Amino acid sequence: MAEVNDFRKELEDIAKTDIFEVANDQENFVGNPFKIDYDRTSILTCDDWKYNVGGIAQGCFLLAFYENDFGDDEVHEALLIRAIRPCPIPSDSSVISSRIEYFKEELKTAGKNRQIDQFTRFEFSCSGLECSILGTFYKDKDGVIEFGADLENFYSPHLYKVYKPSGKYLKYIVNLRDSDGPLKPESNFQIGNVRYSSSRKNYDVDVNSQESVLMHTKxxxxxxxxxxxxxxxxxxxxxxxxxxxxxxxxxxxxxQSDQRSTNFEDNLSPYYExxxxxxxxxxxxxxxxxxxxxxxxxxxxxxxxxxxxxxxxxxxxxxxxxxxxxINFYRDVVAGQELMRGYFKQLGKQSDYVEDFLGVSLEDSGDLVGGDKIRYNRKIAAYKCCLKLAGFPVSGPDKLYFDGCAELNTQVKTGGIDPKKGVSYDDAITWFSQVWKHYEEWDYLKNYETNRGKPWADNDLKAALRFLTQYRRPRERGPVNSYIKLRSLIKYHTTSATExxxxxxxxxxxxxxxxxxxxxxxxxxxxxxxxxxxxxxxxxxxxxxxxxxxxxxxxxxxxxxxxxxxxxxxxxxxxxxxxxxxxxxxxxxxxxxxxxxxxxxxxxxxxxxxxxxxxxxxxxEDEVKELRKFYDFRDFADALIRFSAKNDKGFVRMKTYSNPFVVPIQVKLFT
CATH class of the missing domain: 3.40.50.300 (P-loop containing nucleotide triphosphate hydrolases)
Structure with missing residues (x-):
């Protein structure tokens, strides 16, 4: 309970944070913008300012505060920006020339006994920094701080000052949500901590840039x-x-199960309050x-x-x-056939006789009667005979039941086989094999279509009989493997009668x-x-x-x-x-x-x-190029290529559904 209360207090502190307080501490100051548009800004900074704030890592968050009121109207506005890369400043060419001259003359330019004056040292320490603009913090008419993920307007760059947030202010930024209301302890969890770079040098123990980053249920x-x-x-x-x-x-x-309701209106939202x-x-x-x-x-x-x-x-x-x-291929014939279809689909186009066998309809509508029921049972029996020939261990009853006819029963084997009374799998295979072999010879089969208006074997049964007998046509044994192709699926068959x-x-x-x-x-x-x-x-x-x-x-x-x-x-x-x-x-x-x-x-x-x-x-670069298409990941294109196998495991750039921009974090270790 104490842990929950501590977390609740942490979230309450985040909600109470006034981001505009960052500009009150000059120790956070890092520079001045000299160029600005809707997407980018360039700032002038120097070594001392960067050192005072613990460095400016690529990808770190900065705040550009507007510091000029219009008449009696106070403007509360701060641009959230991200450091991207160095950019040129007008004095670069002269500074580079001066540096080279100092190097040529072997003058000491650093340390306590440096041989350059204060003005030159300051000029040498200045540099430009390009930043992307992520959005705007502002106060609404009620004084509530809001965030917009764009720039509605911008003023002359000399009217802004840039500061680096840390501590609770950084925590406020990285846990910013697009949704209304305070963060709730029951529905938030810590995914990691802010981490800007692979290197983790501590300039100042008082500068905290490793604040916790939360994720939300939604x-x-x-x-x-x-x-x-x-x-x-x-x-x-x-x-x-x-x-x-x-x-x-x-x-x-x-x-909270005691709060559940069966009322339709109460279940419109999948969440409690x-x-x-x-x-x-x-x-x-x-x-x-x-x-x-x-x-x-x-x-x-x-x-x-x-x-x-x-x-x-x-x-x-x-x-x-x-x-x-x-799958029990004998018990769940439809599921087994689906597995076959998927397996052969992965292997590519199959022979016609295989495609025909996989296309046999094994679905039982449940309302089949008379001749339709007889044909269905006959087809299922032929399908199971194919499984038996392929080597699938028989599961369930060791006999098959289906309707033949007296004339065919006496012709398939000396002494006859009557499948209606139940026959072994071997006898059923003999019955079907002889019927298909003599399909165009035996009078009953030849005259069936003339007398009944439809063939004795429909297309589904013919496909099963071709597969079973390896005869493409009656009397003609073709060089086909048919059921042998199923043997690679035997290891996925079970004889148990489970769900x-x-x-x-x-x-x-x-x-x-x-x-x-x-x-x-x-x-x-x-x-x-x-x-x-x-x-x-x-x-x-x-x-x-x-x-x-x-x-x-x-x-x-x-x-x-x-x-x-x-x-x-x-x-x-x-x-x-x-x-x-x-x-x-x-x-x-x-x-x-x-x-x-x-x-x-x-x-x-x-x-x-x-x-x-x-x-x-x-x-x-190809993968980074793909990533650039989404959100503001282009800001991290350069950094994602660099990697230290020792130090960077779990170092990720994270964009969540409710957070309006990417946050670089170190993911906590699962234990």
Whole structure:
């Protein structure tokens, strides 16, 4: 409780901060603007001023205060600016010439015994600094401080003075929100601290530039969040911090469960008044590298250990304490066929007989009767025979039941086979094989279409029989592998009669649980397939609730190594489930957090719908060029290329949904 009260007081102090007090302390002064427009300003500064404020790092925040009133009107206005790079000043050429002359004469220009006069020393210390303008602090008619993310008007640059904020004033700036009202302790959490540069030299212990940076509930729940950066720059640690924060929000929701209501109007907002979600938040992590599902050597931690009572782990392999991502192909014929389709789709175009087999309709409408029911059962039996021939271990009853006819039953085998009474899989295979082999010879089959007006075998059954017998046409055995192609899918078959894994996962996240899908040991094709299958099931469930006017709890998707799963940059197929979550997920309370090395590897449809950005080190200009397109990341284009493997893990530039500009931070370590 004491910790909560301390945090509440910290937020109250932020709310009470008067940013205009920064200009009252001349120790914060760093220079004067000499050029200004709507986007940029250039200021004159000098070494002493920079030293007094603890240095001016690239990307640091500064404030340009307007200091001239018009008549009796007081103007309360301060431009929030960011230091970008040095810029030329008119005296540069003469100063450079003088420096060179001093160097030629080997005169000492620094230290206590320097051989230059005070005036020259001051001239040498002056420099220009280009800054970007992020917006304007001003007071409204009621004296309340507001922030606008642009420049409505600017005056002559000599009427401004520039100061560097630190301490509580810096904390006020980096925790600025676009929303009204004070920050609430229940719905905010610390993501990290302000960090301007890779080097962390302390000029003055009294100058604090490492203030805490907060994130808000509404910044992450139901939003799209991107994490970009080279390997080992702290992306996974940031993801774990977001998972941790989300779980804490979920626990707070559970503590307020007595406030929940079934009234429709009360559920129009998914949040309580303190901005805690009304329902527990479900989280699902697609773990390509296995670092969330298993304890790893990099940081010695795992999400499943910290929240073991809420975590369910899934794997494509059968392992202790893991649920298995497998399908009973005999019991769930539709789901099994969907898995086949997805698998072969990843492999590219297939032969016609394979495409025809994958196109066989196995859906049971539930209202089939008479001849339609007979044909459906016959088709399902032929499909299961293909599975048996491919080597899928039989699950469930060891007999198949379907209608033949007396004439065919006696022709397929000496002594006859009557499938209506139930036959073994081997006898069923014999029955179907003989029928297809003699399809154009036996009188019953030849005359069926003439007598009934339709063929005995419809197109779906013919496709299954071709696949089963390897006969492209009756009497003609073709050189096709057919069912042999299915053998690579046997490892994804289970003989247990469990619930479909995607349905079970959907139930778990609806209950506010954490699901980790360990894809580290699966084929790339299956990684994509299972990920898409699970995402689509959750998306469809949320869409159904939305259409039926039922509330959806927040569900957060996490994708590590997202480039392995997401559509590529130029893929314009908006029907892909990841594109749909990105574009439609907000209204369904579906959030997406994705991490990868390259901005250019992600579909533009997903990037354009991303609200939160965490950018670590990028090692080439092409990626930085892609990043320049979004928000004010162009201000950090130069700095993102530089990196210290020892010091810069977790050093990111962060843009959140509710914060109007990018903030450079050091992300806290997940423990």
């Amino acid at each position: 910044d992450i729940l139901g939003k799209r969040t991107a994490l970009f950066g080279m390997t080992r720059t702290g992306k996974s640690n940031t993801v774990k911090k977001l998972i941790e924060a989300t779980e804490e929000l979920s626990q707070k929701s559970n503590q 303190n901005e805690v979600p009304k329902d527990e938040v479900g989280q699902i992590i697609f773990d390509i590298n296995g670092e969330y599902a298993n304890k790893n050597l990099q940081d010695g931690t795992a999400i499943f250990e910290k929240y073991d009572k809420k975590v369910t782990r899934y794997s494509v392999l059968e392992k202790d304490n893991f649920e298995v991502l497998k 479909l894994f995607e349905d079970n996962i959907c139930k778990l996240v609806r209950e506010g649980k954490i699901v980790i899908v360990d894809l580290s040991q699966g084929d790339p094709e299956i990684q994509n397939l299972y990920s898409e299958k699970i995402c689509r099931a959750i998306f469809n469930s949320s869409m159904k609730n939305f259409i039926d006017a039922k509330p959806n709890n927040f569900i957060q998707f996490y994708f590590e190594e997202a480039h392995n799963l997401f559509p590529k940059k130029d893929d314009k197929d908006l029907s892909q489930i990841y594109n749909r979550i990105a574009k439609e997920g907000a209204k369904l309370n579906l959030g997406m957090v994705y991490a990868t090395q390259e901005v250019s590897s992600i579909s533009s449809n997903i990037l354009k719908n991303t609200q939160n950005w965490f950018i670590a080190h990028l090692n080439n």
